Amino acid sequence: MNPSDQASAAGYDRLPDAAAEIFGEGATAELSYDLLTVDVPAASWISALETARSTLGLTYFDWLSAVDEPGTGFRVCAHVAAVGPGTVRRLLVRTTVPHDAAVLPTAIGVYAGAGWHERETHEMFGVAFTDHPNLVPLLLPEAFEGHPLRKDFVLAARVAKAWPGAKEPGESEHGGPKRRQMLPPGVPDPNEWGPLKGQLPPAPA
Structure with a gap:
């Protein structure tokens, strides 16, 4: 393992205790079912993903989606990982946006693979991703009305x-x-x- 990989792994191994130190003020983390989850404020969404990629070396983008939680908002989640010889380090980066202001900046600049996932999340939940270059329907017909994975659909x-x-x-x-x-x-x-x-x-x- 080269020095940069060692540093990334060392930072990852300090979680969940060092969540605020690594991801900034307001970040919390927990380990459940062998999966580390970091919750960050919506304003820190992109910086948290950049930290996951650059500081922790989690360069593999797996998926992005959301969960509608009535009374709370939409929990938007991105699952990223680092894959190496004999080891896989995984992290779920998560934030929450209110139902009446469901907007996040696009993550394409950090993980290019997020583009299609953001399109699906937009049409299924109504979460908008600003600066996305092509936020158009991916799965539903063009004339479809509403967002079918919202609890109020x-x-x-x-x-x-x-x-x-x-x-x-x-x-x-x-x-x-x-x-x-x-x-x-x-x-x-x-x-x-x-x-x-x-x-x-x-x-x-």
Whole structure:
């Protein structure tokens, strides 16, 4: 291992305790299921990725995506690694942006492979990446409306057809007690959204 690789590994080995020292003020880190995760403020997103690449030697970009956490915002994550003879060092760099201001600078200047992942994250969650050169749909049709991996995205098909099917226990010729009705996640109250809006009593909570 050359001196620069040794220095990178030494910095990596100091995590999670030295998160703020390595990644700056506001950074925290934890080790869970053999994966180091560093959380940084949104304003430090690009500098954290640059630190991961240049200081820790994590030059392999694996993936970037997000998680919608109601009441918190979108957690945007980038998984990077260093791959060498007989060893792999992995790191998940993560930040959080609010639902009403879901914007981050693009990471293409640090990891060129982030381009397509940012496009997918943009169309699935609605997170914008400023200065991305081609932030256009990657997977969905051009006329598609909404962001299907957001928790508030309406599953319109479930308005047209009840969940989990057209018949509930107790509603067919087979008899039996009727199941307590509830709305699964993503299924709106049909009295508030859809073709029967305003024509039905409110759905049970």
